[in-house]
Amino acid sequence: xxxxxxxxxxxxxxxxxxxxxxxxxxxxxxxxxxxxxxxxxxxxxxxxxxxxxxxxxxxxxxxxxxxxxxxxxxxxxxxxxxxxxxxxxxxxxxxxxxxxxxxxxxxxxxxxxxxxxxxxxxxxxxxxxxxxxxxxxxxxxxxxxxxxxxxxxxxxxxxxxxxxxxxxxxxxxxxxxxxxxxxxxxxxxxxxxxxxxxxxxxxxxxxxxxxxxxxxxxxxxxxxxxxxxxxxxxxxxxxxxxxxxxxxxxxxxxxxxxxxxxxxxxxxxxxxxxxxxxxxxxxxxxxxxxxxxxxxxxxxxxxxxxxxxxxxxxxxxxxxxxxxxxxxx
Amino acid sequence: xxxxxxxxxxxxxxxxxxxxxxxxxxxxxxxxxxxxxxxxxxxxxxxxxxxxxxxxxxxxxxxxxxxxxxxxxxxxxxxxxxxxxxxxxxxxxxxxxxxxxxxxxxxxxxxxxxxxxxxxxxxxxxxxxxxxxxxxxxxxxxxxxxxxxxxxxxxxxxxxxxxxxxxxxxxxxxxxxxxxxxxxxxxxxxxxxxxxxxxxxxxxxxxxxxxxxxxxxxxxxxxxxxxxxxxxxxxxxxxxxxxxxxxxxxxxxx
Amino acid sequence: xxxxxxxxxxxxxxxxxxxxxxxxxxxxxxxxxxxxxxxxxxxxxxxxxxxxxxxxxxxxxxxxxxxxxxxxxxxxxxxxxxxxxxxxxxxxxxxxxxxxxxxxxxxxxxxxxxxxxxxxxxxxxxxxxxxxxxxxxxxxxxxxxxxxxxxxxxxxxxxxxxxxxxxxxxxxxxxxxxxxxxxxxxxxxxxxxxxxxxxxxxxxxxxxxxxxxxxxxxxxxxxxxxxxxxxxxxxxxxxxxxxxxxxxxxxxxxxxxxxxxxxxxxxxxxxxxxxxxxxxxxxxxxxx
Numbered sequence: 001x002x003x004x005x006x007x008x009x010x011x012x013x014x015x016x017x018x019x020x021x022x023x024x025x026x027x028x029x030x031x032x033x034x035x036x037x038x039x040x041x042x043x044x045x046x047x048x049x050x051x052x053x054x055x056x057x058x059x060x061x062x063x064x065x066x067x068x069x070x071x072x073x074x075x076x077x078x079x080x081x082x083x084x085x086x087x088x089x090x091x092x093x094x095x096x097x098x099x100x101x102x103x104x105x106x107x108x109x110x111x112x113x114x115x116x117x118x119x120x121x122x123x124x125x126x127x128x129x130x131x132x133x134x135x136x137x138x139x140x141x142x143x144x145x146x147x148x149x150x151x152x153x154x155x156x157x158x159x160x161x162x163x164x165x166x167x168x169x170x171x172x173x174x175x176x177x178x179x180x181x182x183x184x185x186x187x188x189x190x191x192x193x194x195x196x197x198x199x200x201x202x203x204x205x206x207x208x209x210x211x212x213x214x215x216x217x218x219x220x221x222x223x224x225x226x227x228x229x230x231x232x233x234x235x236x237x238x239x240x241x242x243x244x245x246x247x248x249x250x251x252x253x254x255x256x257x258x259x260x261x262x263x264x265x266x267x268x269x270x271x272x273x274x275x276x277x278x279x280x281x282x283x284x285x286x287x288x289x290x291x292x293x294x295x296x297x298x299x300x301x302x303x304x305x306x307x308x309x310x311x312x313x314x315x316x317x318x319x320x321x322x323x324x325x326x327x328x329x
Numbered sequence: 330x331x332x333x334x335x336x337x338x339x340x341x342x343x344x345x346x347x348x349x350x351x352x353x354x355x356x357x358x359x360x361x362x363x364x365x366x367x368x369x370x371x372x373x374x375x376x377x378x379x380x381x382x383x384x385x386x387x388x389x390x391x392x393x394x395x396x397x398x399x400x401x402x403x404x405x406x407x408x409x410x411x412x413x414x415x416x417x418x419x420x421x422x423x424x425x426x427x428x429x430x431x432x433x434x435x436x437x438x439x440x441x442x443x444x445x446x447x448x449x450x451x452x453x454x455x456x457x458x459x460x461x462x463x464x465x466x467x468x469x470x471x472x473x474x475x476x477x478x479x480x481x482x483x484x485x486x487x488x489x490x491x492x493x494x495x496x497x498x499x500x501x502x503x504x505x506x507x508x509x510x511x512x513x514x515x516x517x518x519x520x521x522x523x524x525x526x527x528x529x530x531x532x533x534x535x536x537x538x539x540x541x542x543x544x545x546x547x548x549x550x551x552x553x554x555x556x557x558x559x560x561x562x563x564x565x566x567x568x569x570x571x572x573x574x575x576x577x578x579x580x581x582x583x
Numbered sequence: 584x585x586x587x588x589x590x591x592x593x594x595x596x597x598x599x600x601x602x603x604x605x606x607x608x609x610x611x612x613x614x615x616x617x618x619x620x621x622x623x624x625x626x627x628x629x630x631x632x633x634x635x636x637x638x639x640x641x642x643x644x645x646x647x648x649x650x651x652x653x654x655x656x657x658x659x660x661x662x663x664x665x666x667x668x669x670x671x672x673x674x675x676x677x678x679x680x681x682x683x684x685x686x687x688x689x690x691x692x693x694x695x696x697x698x699x700x701x702x703x704x705x706x707x708x709x710x711x712x713x714x715x716x717x718x719x720x721x722x723x724x725x726x727x728x729x730x731x732x733x734x735x736x737x738x739x740x741x742x743x744x745x746x747x748x749x750x751x752x753x754x755x756x757x758x759x760x761x762x763x764x765x766x767x768x769x770x771x772x773x774x775x776x777x778x779x780x781x782x783x784x785x786x787x788x789x790x791x792x793x794x795x796x797x798x799x800x801x802x803x804x805x806x807x808x809x810x811x812x813x814x815x816x817x818x819x820x821x822x823x824x825x826x827x828x829x830x831x832x833x834x835x836x837x838x839x840x841x842x843x844x845x846x847x848x849x850x851x852x853x854x855x856x857x858x859x860x861x862x863x864x865x866x867x868x869x870x871x
Contacts, residue, residue, distance in 0.1 A: 061679065065679065067679065067682060111858070114861055114862045114865060115861060117865055118861075118865050118866075121615070121621050121816070121820055122816060122820070122861060122865065124621055124682070125812060125813060125816045125857070125861075126858060126861060128809060128812075129809075129813060129854035129855075129857055129858055130854070130858070132806075132809070132850060132851070132854055133851045133854050133855060133858075136847075136848065136850050136851045137851070140847040140848060184442040184443075185442075187441060187442050187443065187444040188438065188441050188442045190444075190452075191434070191436065191441035191444070191448065191452065192427070192430065192431060192433075192434025192435065192436060192441070192451075192452070192455070193434075193436060193437075193438060193441040194441065195420065195424055195427055195428045195431065195434070196428065196431045196434075198417060198419060198420055198424075198428075199417050199420075199428045199431075201419075202417045202418065202419060203415050203417070205379055205399075205415070206411065206415035206417075207428075208378070208379070208398065208399035208400045208403070209377055209378075209379060209399050209400075209403055209408075209409055209411075210400075210403055210408075210428050210429060210431045210432075210491075211400050211403035211404050211431040211432040211435075212400055212431055213398075213400045214400065220438055224438065250805075250809075254686060254690070257683065257686065258687075261683055265679070266419060290697065290698055291694070291698070292694070293690055293691070293693055293694030293697060294690075294691055294694035294695060294698070295694075296690055296694070297687045297688065297689070297690030297691030297692075297693075297694055298687075298691060299687075300683065300684075300686065300687030300690065301669060301684060301687035301688060301691065304673065304675070304680050304683055304684045304687060305672055305673055305674070305684070306674075308673075308674070308675045308677065308680045309419075317475065320475060321475060321477075321478055324474050324475070324478055325478070
């Protein structure tokens with residue numbers, strides 16, 4: 001017979017994902033009350049925006065087992081799409097955001113469909129090439145994009161009479177999006193579709209033999225990740241009111257990949273951690289500005305060599321295995 | 330249930346399968362035997378769509394399936410295990426078995442991301458089925474272990490549970506007892522017999538003749554890609570062609 | 584200047600940069616054939632070639648004929664070190680992990696170059712004089728001639744290496760079937776190290792040849808290297824003749840589109856055509 005305590009633990013175990021999301025949500029609602037320094041809030045807002053991109057990218061790398069070195073391009077499509085759509089064309093912000101995400105999805109379909117037929121190398125090239133093309137257009141087509149000096153005067157987002165125009169408002173805006181994205185991704189990986197994707201990431205032959213349409217699944221995840229990146233880009237543009245090409249070059253794409261690897265390929269929760277760590281790192285080691293690249297590279301190499309599942313998953317796995325072995329020893 | 334008509338396949342210029350024909354009746358266990366390199370695994374790969382046949386046809390319930398991709402053949406109710414285990418080390422044992430229900434769990438991305446009540450209900454049902462399958466194979470206690478922490482014999486059983494969990498029309502077992510000790514082999518034999526009495530149709534590739542004689546209703550013998558004999562186990566055992574294929578091979582290697 | 588002279592000029596410029604892409608593409612192919620991954624550190628081998636040449640000339644005061652082979656040798660050595668310390672210790676055989684590993688190594692190399700040589704742009708003098716030659720009315724820099732001659736020599740040497748030497752044959756064996764090669768006693772580990780050495784040498788050579796006509800900085804290799812990667816894919820990833828063909832085509836395409844369309848979008852044209860080719864013939868021009 002189960003005791004009350006057992007029941008409580010069982011309830012916690014059963015709803016562990018929902019409860020963790022809830023707890024994180026509570027912390028986030030309270031966060032601006034505890035932290036009023038706009039600079040620090042700005043940092044945590046940036047983490048939320050990047051996390052939306054990296055969540056999608058992690059689904060693509062960790063669950064579809066594919067490489068993209070061009071997600072900054074989809075981020076750019078969102079940001080510049082919203083900028084051009086609202087300022088140049090004078091459209092309303094929210095519908096423009098959705099239209100731009102749709103465009104990003106169609107582009108992802110066009111890039112992904114041929115490239116995903118082949119092995120990862122071709123996709124790495126296709127996405128890299130795509131990123132370089134988008135970046136070059138941002139720099140060169142200055143009549144539309146503002147060129148290297150950037151695009152200014154993007155309006156703030158509004159809901160009814162609420163204008164999202166300061167760091168505290170941004171906080172609630174971007175973290176709401178980030179939490180919804182997190183929840184959607186968690187739901188996806190916990191479903192049958194997610195198990196199929198996890199199977200695909202480990203062994204394509206086995207996944208296909210179990211009934212996973214591998215090619216279709218890869219294209220779908222690619223599109224999903226492009227849409228998330230585009231939405232994050234739109235938020236980025238509306239919060240900073242200014243965008244310039246340097247936020248969207250291939251090195252930013254590589255940083256997104258580093259965030260995925262640090263948090264753990266295939267670990268949704270790890271994504272938050274990886275994104276936060278890599279975003280905050282330059283702040284902590286500001287004094288070592290000239291070593292920044294080397295430290296980034298070393299982190300990536302060390303994790304891949306010694307904890308290829310990523311920091312969070314690697315440690316969780318080790319603990320889990322230890323517990324399982326102890327219990328049955 | 331399954332019928333092969335003149336199936337042929339070449340690797341480069343080398344014939345791997347030549348004019349292989351046989352049929353499997355529902356509810357029967359058919360064993361596919363033959364010396365190493367006879368083409369047994371290739372044949373299984375061709376049936377499950379992992380490999381393509383180049384001539385001939387594979388009929389599943391009278392429907393030609395040789396041109397279908399692997400995932401569609403799986404959707405038609407063909408499940409399989411692999412000679413070299415293909416478990417997903419990142420998932421738990423239970424989740425591994427749940428991947429065997431991929432076809433049953435098929436939902437759109439949008440529905441999955443919303444986690445609507447209908448989906449939750451379905452997930453619960455699937456989970457129960459997976460747990461039942463694990464219980465059948467004596468692994469219920471290890472449902473929440475990471476798959477990578479199991480022993481080799483346990484992993485083989487998880488793979489079988491994954492293949493049987495969806496109640497497939499046809500299960501392809503590629504050397505289910507290779508690398509197992511006598512005790513574990515006997516255990517697998519018991520499981521195969523139980524699944525047969527539950528009405529499952531199986532095609533079994535195996536070297537272990539004792540196991541084959543024990544569980545098979547029909548034996549098909551392949552040698553160098555050709556089907557040289559088929560029939561009841563006893564009849565095949567005393568067939569001079571079969572003896573020659575095996576013994577001749579043994580003399581050559583001795 | 585007549586239209587024909589223009590064309591000649593563009594074609595010559597295209598072949599020159601194409602030769603550089605071909606060298607880099609070959610470096611990508613060598614590593615891909617033995618390990619099966621894209622080695623993104625290749626792009627930094629190119630920058631390193633230029634950096635070592637610069638140091639040899641101006642820090643150590645070596646003459647060009649000595650500094651150039653020394654620079655290439657130094658990058659070869661870096662290639663070996665990268666394989667030893669960066670790729671070999673990996674416990675994972677997962678290609679995703681290995682490819683990301685080379686990205687990490689690439690970031691470290693770039694960071695290191697920034698520390699040692701700084702962020703400023705530097706100039707490296709050309710191999711031969713700076714007085715342009717006149718061929719059928721088109722002006723051609725002696726450096727371009729040097730690039731073509733040396734690249735041709737290097738490709739000739741590479742062909743000899745793969746056909747005529749033991750190590751080269753071993754590398755081809757590993758490329759065609761790694762397990763079988765290990766079974767018959769080919770030292771797979773040494774072959775992998777050799778492939779990185781070769782990749783370093785090819786990248787370094789591309790670097791010392793190209794930096795006199797571009798400028799030199801710690802990240803000069805990134806765009807050049809990625810175009811080399813594009814060339815390798817265009818030709819069919821892993822195919823050596825494909826890499827050379829892909830390099831030359833990409834160079835020509837870029838220079839013609841810069842000449843007749845817009846120089847601002849010359850980087851775009853190369854990648855757009857690559858994406859289109861992948862669309863129509865996904866395995867590349869000479870891919871298997």
